[in-house]
Amino acid sequence: xxxxxxxxxxxxxxxxxxxxxxxxxxxxxxxxxxxxxxxxxxxxxxxxxxxxxxxxxxxxxxxxxxxxxxxxxxxxxxxxxxxxxxxxxxxxxxxxxxxxxxxxxxxxxxxxxxxxxxxxxxxxxxxxxxxxxxxxxxxxxxxxxxxxxxxxxxxxxxxxxxxxxxxxxxxxxxxxxxxxxxxxxxxxxxxxxxxxxxxxxxxxxxxxxxxxxxxxxxxxxxxxxxxxxxxxxxxxxxxxxxxxxxxxxxxxxxxxxxxxxxxxxxxxxxxxxxxxxxxxxxxxxxxxxxxxxxxxxxxxxxxxxxxxxxxxxxxxxxxxxxxxxxxxxxxxxxxxxxxxxxxxxxxxxxxxxxxxxxxxxxxxxxxxxxxxxxxxxxxxxxxxxxxxxxxxxxxxxxxxxxxxxxxxxxxxxxxxxxxxxxxxxxxxxxxxxxxxxxxxxxxxxxxxxxxxxxxxxxxxxxxxxxxxxxxxxxxxxxxxxx
Amino acid sequence: xxxxxxxxxxxxxxxxxxxxxxxxxxxxxxxxxxxxxxxxxxxxxxxxxxxxxxxxxxxxxxxxxxxxxxxxxxxxxxxxxxxxxxxxxxxxxxxxxxxxxxxxxxxxxxxxxxxxxxxxxxxxxxxxxxxxxxxxxxxxxxxxxxxxxxxxxxxxxxxxxxxxxxxxxxxxxxxxxxxxxxxxxxxxxxxxxxxxxxxxxxxxxxxxxxxxxxxxxxxxxxxxxxxxxxxxxxxxxxxxxxxxxxxxxxxxxxxxxxxxxxxxxxxxxxxxxxxxxxxxxxxxxxx
Numbered sequence: 001x002x003x004x005x006x007x008x009x010x011x012x013x014x015x016x017x018x019x020x021x022x023x024x025x026x027x028x029x030x031x032x033x034x035x036x037x038x039x040x041x042x043x044x045x046x047x048x049x050x051x052x053x054x055x056x057x058x059x060x061x062x063x064x065x066x067x068x069x070x071x072x073x074x075x076x077x078x079x080x081x082x083x084x085x086x087x088x089x090x091x092x093x094x095x096x097x098x099x100x101x102x103x104x105x106x107x108x109x110x111x112x113x114x115x116x117x118x119x120x121x122x123x124x125x126x127x128x129x130x131x132x133x134x135x136x137x138x139x140x141x142x143x144x145x146x147x148x149x150x151x152x153x154x155x156x157x158x159x160x161x162x163x164x165x166x167x168x169x170x171x172x173x174x175x176x177x178x179x180x181x182x183x184x185x186x187x188x189x190x191x192x193x194x195x196x197x198x199x200x201x202x203x204x205x206x207x208x209x210x211x212x213x214x215x216x217x218x219x220x221x222x223x224x225x226x227x228x229x230x231x232x233x234x235x236x237x238x239x240x241x242x243x244x245x246x247x248x249x250x251x252x253x254x255x256x257x258x259x260x261x262x263x264x265x266x267x268x269x270x271x272x273x274x275x276x277x278x279x280x281x282x283x284x285x286x287x288x289x290x291x292x293x294x295x296x297x298x299x300x301x302x303x304x305x306x307x308x309x310x311x312x313x314x315x316x317x318x319x320x321x322x323x324x325x326x327x328x329x330x331x332x333x334x335x336x337x338x339x340x341x342x343x344x345x346x347x348x349x350x351x352x353x354x355x356x357x358x359x360x361x362x363x364x365x366x367x368x369x370x371x372x373x374x375x376x377x378x379x380x381x382x383x384x385x386x387x388x389x390x391x392x393x394x395x396x397x398x399x400x401x402x403x404x405x406x407x408x409x410x411x412x413x414x415x416x417x418x419x420x421x422x423x424x425x426x427x428x429x430x431x432x433x434x435x436x437x438x439x440x441x442x443x444x445x446x447x448x449x450x451x452x453x454x455x456x457x458x459x460x461x462x463x464x465x466x467x468x469x470x471x472x473x474x475x476x477x478x479x480x481x482x
Numbered sequence: 483x484x485x486x487x488x489x490x491x492x493x494x495x496x497x498x499x500x501x502x503x504x505x506x507x508x509x510x511x512x513x514x515x516x517x518x519x520x521x522x523x524x525x526x527x528x529x530x531x532x533x534x535x536x537x538x539x540x541x542x543x544x545x546x547x548x549x550x551x552x553x554x555x556x557x558x559x560x561x562x563x564x565x566x567x568x569x570x571x572x573x574x575x576x577x578x579x580x581x582x583x584x585x586x587x588x589x590x591x592x593x594x595x596x597x598x599x600x601x602x603x604x605x606x607x608x609x610x611x612x613x614x615x616x617x618x619x620x621x622x623x624x625x626x627x628x629x630x631x632x633x634x635x636x637x638x639x640x641x642x643x644x645x646x647x648x649x650x651x652x653x654x655x656x657x658x659x660x661x662x663x664x665x666x667x668x669x670x671x672x673x674x675x676x677x678x679x680x681x682x683x684x685x686x687x688x689x690x691x692x693x694x695x696x697x698x699x700x701x702x703x704x705x706x707x708x709x710x711x712x713x714x715x716x717x718x719x720x721x722x723x724x725x726x727x728x729x730x731x732x733x734x735x736x737x738x739x740x741x742x743x744x745x746x747x748x749x750x751x752x753x754x755x756x757x758x759x760x761x762x763x764x765x766x767x768x769x
Contacts, residue, residue, distance in 0.1 A: 042710055047721035071709040074720040078705055085706045089618040093627055093709040278728045282524045309521060 040067045041352055044082055044097040045338070046075035049300065050155050050372040051098075057364050058355075066351060076219045080412060086343070087112035095346040098154055098338035101139045102405040102415070107341060108142040108150035109409035114342035114349060116140060116149040125357040126152075134399060135375050139339030144240070144407050151339025152360065153375025158318075158398040159228055159334040160391070162284065162302055163187055163291045163481075165315035167201060176200075187315070187481045190329070191229060191260050191322045194291065198267035201290035210267035212283050212292035216276040217423045220405075220415055224334045225293055226261045226422050231332035231403045233257030234324035234472065236464035237418075238406060238443065243452045245443040247460025249418075250436035253324055254464070259432045260322070262425050273426045285310065293319060295336050296373060296398065299391045316391040317481035318398050326463045328472030331479075335402035337373065390482040397479060410450050417442045509741065516734035523730055538731035542739055557736060560718035565743060566629055567704075567714060568697040571636025575693045576686060578637070579644025584674060586645065587652035588660075598649065604642035609702040617706055627709045635703045640693040647692070651685030652678070687754030691747070698744055715740050 045051045051072055058068035071094055073079045083097050087107060099107060107113050120127050128136055131153055137144070140151035167173055168185060177185035177200050188194035198210030214221040227237070235254025238245045248254070265273050269288055272279070277295055284292045285308045294302070301307040302314055321331025342352060358364065365376040369385050373395055379385050386393040406414050421439035424430040430438070444454055461467050515523055517534040542557050585591075586598055616635065617626065625631030655678050663673035679686075704714040719736040748755070 044709070069710050071713075072721045073705065073717075078720065082706060082709075085614060085617050088614055089621045091617070091621045091626065093621075282520075285521070286524055307520065 039065045039351070040069045041096065041348060041355060042069040042071055042094045044071045044073065044079070044086075044094045046079045046098075047072040048075065048297075050297070050368075053368050053371040054154075057367050058359070061355060061358060063354065066355060068355070083107065084412075087345075090345050092343060092345045092347060094343055095348050095352055096340055096342045098340055099151070100338055101335060102407065102411045104140060104150055104339060104341065105142045105407045106409040106411055108148075112344055113150040114344045114346075116152060116342070117147075119342075119349075119353055119356070120149075123353055123357055126353070126360060130360060130377060131375050132377050132380065132399070135377075138335055138402070138404065139337065139375065140341070142407060151341040152356070153337070154340035155337045156373040156375050156395075156399070157295055157297050157336030157338075158395065158402050159224060159336060160294055160296045160299065160394070160398065161187075161291065161317045161319045162294050162299065163315050163317065164287075164289070164310065164313055166310075166313035167290050168315070187317050188291075188320045189476050189478045191232060191264075191320050194320050195260070195264065195267075198264060198291060202267045207288055208290060209269045209272075209283075209288055210290050211264050212268055212272060212275070212280045212289040212294075213261070213264060214275050214277060214280060214293070215265060215273040215423075215426050216279075217274070217419055218276060220419065221276045222422045222426065223405075223415065223418050224336075226258050227403070227405070228293070228319055228333040229261035229322070230254050230257035231465070232320070232322035232324075232330050233260065234322075234326060234328065234330055234463035234465040236468050239457075239464070239468060241468075242455040242457060243444075243447050244454055244457060244460065245447070246437075246440040247457070248464045248468075249440040249443065250433065251460060251464050252462045253326075255433050255436055256325060257322065258422065258425060258436060262432055265426065284308070284314075296391065296395050297336065300371060300389075303389060303391070315482055316394055318394055318401065318479045321401075321476070323476070324463055324465075324472065326466065326472070328463075328466075328474060329476045330465060330472050331401050331477065332403040332471060333398075333401060335404045394480070394482060408447075410446055413446050414443055417446065512734045512737050512741075516731055516738050518731055520731065535731070538729070538735040541729070541732045542735045557715070557718050557739075560713050560715045561739060563629060563632075563712055564698060564715040564740075567632045567636055567712075568694055568743075570633045571640065571697045572690055572693040574633065574637040575640035575644045575697075576648075576690045578641055579648050579689060579693075580679070580682075580686060582641075582645040583648030583650075584652050584678070586649045588657070598646065601642045601645050604638075605646075609639075613702060613706055616703060620707055626707050627711045629712050631707060632704060632712050632714065635707065636697040636700060639700065639703075640696055643696070644689050644693055647689045648682070648685060651682040651689075655681050684754045684756070687751040691751060691755060694747055695744060698740075 045054070051070060055068065055070050061068060071082075073082050080099070080103060083094075083099055083103070084106070086093050087110060090112075104113070128149070135153040135156060136149060139153040139156070140149040142148060142150055168187065174185045177183075177197075180200065181196050185197070185200075186193075188197050194211065200210065201208060202210035213225045215225070216222055230237075230253075233253050233256045235251055235257045236248045239248050268275075269283055272283070275283075277298065280289075280292050280294050281298055281302065283289050284294070284302065287310055299316055303311050303316075305311040308314060319331070319333040321329055323329050340356075342349060346352070360376060362376060362378050365374045365379045366385070368374050369376075369379050369392075370388065374380060374385075380396060386396060405411055408414070418439050421430070421435040421442075424438075425432045425435035447454060463472075465472060514530065516538055517536065518532060519535045519537075522529060522532055522535075544557060582601075586594055586601075591597075620626045620631050620635075623631075625634065659677050659681070660670065660673040663677055664670065699716060700714070701716045701720070704712075705717045705720075708714065708717065715736070719733055719740065
């Protein structure tokens with residue numbers, strides 16, 4: 001039944017005061033909410049120990065008006081997608097983000113990152129001198145060598161090595177190894193040595209395997225490991241001067257390296273071809289691995305008896321190098337870690353700069369360095385930090401041997417292609433040569449589509465490292481172990 | 483007679499048992515894993531007899547030692563966000579789907595078949611293909627990282643499915659039901675609300691069930707459109723990573739928490755689900 005006009009007016013007059021009262025009650029809340037949102041600094045990072053440490057330290061930021069809000073995502077493609085999608089719409093859902101060093105080119109090259117050089121100019125506290133030059137270059141410089149920085153080294157990392165000290169120091173094992181291989185059992189300094197040691201300790205019937213490494217298709221798992229082999233054998237991913245990939249990625253030296261990597265899976269547990277870093281950790285902590293490639297990031301948990309029952313018998317070292325087909329020794333492995341980049345669309349640069357001036361003080365960085373790897377030079381070079389545990393001093397050395405993926409905006413596409421082809425080689429569906437041939441061809445197609453001009457050389461080197469930032473030496477340079 | 487019935491039913495029991503093992507096995511594995519510590523979790527062969535460890539559940543709710551972990555803070559908030567987004571999104575999708583399905587079933591408007599194909603095609607698009615456009619649109623409308631925004635997304639995702647399913651159920655209701663009401667002077671709205679709708683309750687329950695599952699498990703849009711304030715539980719669970727790596731026990735515990743509301747929901751609508759599944763079995767269906 002329809003209401004009369006009078007009934008409708010009565011209804012409105014009855015309910016109007018209550019409605020207005022409710023709006024008046026809610027309005028201040030909305031205002032408070034909007035005011036508090038303006039003082040929050042939101043950051044994106046993958047979840048983990050280092051994010052926990054960052055949040056813990058940030059909770060002590062003296063300015064009570066500013067809250068540091070974490071937006072944590074899983075490690076992997078979701079992390080990159082989160083940042084990239086926000087940049088794609090020029091959004092301000094986060095104010096700063098920790099992204100992989102390889103993503104700096106994509107984000108800075110796309111014009112989404114705020115220039116750190118401007119921060120250095122405007123700040124009385126922050127300057128390039130606070131950080132090791134190599135770290136600043138690695139985690140924030142684009143283009144390479146330009147002196148233009150787009151991120152600060154907030155969390156350094158490198159691909160490292162861990163081994164079962166009890167096995168290596170066992171007199172019976174040492175004697176047996178010497179008898180079989182004619183040399184002393186020691187932490188390998190070359191991948192050629194590593195293969196022999198892995199073969200020696202490979203005892204599937206005893207649930208012990210000689211070598212653990214990543215091989216997963218996801219994100220950068222396989223290529224983090226395969227690149228470490230590739231570079232050590234003198235290979236290169238491409239020529240940064242000419243943008244040639246064919247003849248470099250699929251050079252004889254590169255094939256040697258990736259072949260050595262694929263061959264090592266025979267000394268790993270069944271299914272290790274699909275491993276990420278978590279599986280490597282799990283297998284090592286269960287006592288299944290004599291040696292393993294693993295990020296320094298996890299050395300903390302692997303040296304903690306609460307996480308690793310074999311912590312007391314876990315030793316650390318830097319990854320081996322290799323003697324290439326040209327007879328030169330090289331040692332290079334994947335850099336990890338993240339730089340802290342600022343969202344250009346944030347609008348809170350001033351507030352963020354103030355926070356960064358506080359956060360990158362030695363006091364805060366020492367707290368961070370107790371858990372993860374800081375980028376502050378004064379802390380990195382201190383005896384106090386280097387003697388904090390058994391692997392920090394090794395890490396300080398590791399930074400000199402790191403190499404990285406392409407610092408190009410097309411990094412994510414190139415990565416996915418290489419991941420796919422290396423996975424094909426691991427599975428045996430392609431030979432290593434075929435996989436790298438296809439990867440090189442597809443990479444060049446990608447670069448050409450992106451507008452790069454590939455300048456063909458008359459001939460390409462058998463060992464690309466010989467012509468691109470050569471690092472070879474005539475003798476094996478041994479690094480200390482712990 | 484009873485012995486014959488039992489003998490006849492035995493093969494069915496075996497098949498059902500195998501199916502239950504197949505479908506419930508992973509869930510039981512998840513429950514068992516949520517009660518193990520990390521070492522126990524990775525042991526081989528896996529142990530079914532062990533000392534339960536509930537610390538992962540404490541971490542899920544940010545209690546005790548885990549309360550300071552950035553990965554465990556806010557799981558309770560994420561749970562409530564998921565409940566609100568899923569319930570509201572399902573209600574809206576089913577509500578609009580019922581109306582759209584009824585219209586498509588009863589009114590031969592021009593382009594009806596094309597319209598229905600368009601509706602169905604929205605289910606063919608992988609979410610990631612439209613993700614950036616949604617992100618852009620929602621950002622400009624101020625809907626990113628908001629619960630209303632996620633409710634809208636959930637509604638859009640499920641509206642096509644709800645419309646398609648409900649049209650099928652309405653096709654199974656004889657037109658004569660409404661004709662009797664119309665002939666007797668009642669409005670179509672009256673006939674729809676009082677006569678037709680009660681007949682498709684089961685269908686609505688089934689539709690709501692499907693929509694709720696999709697809404698509850700939705701990850702792609704939630705991970706990008708929400709940042710801190712409107713994070714849903716699937717997104718929160720995926721970032722459970724601590725000092726030792728991926729916190730599998732925590733993920734399993736959170737998975738148990740994630741599954742429970744769906745189990746409760748389906749328990750509540752089980753009667754209507756059965757009605758919906760058998761609706762139209764004895765009658766004919768119309769296009």
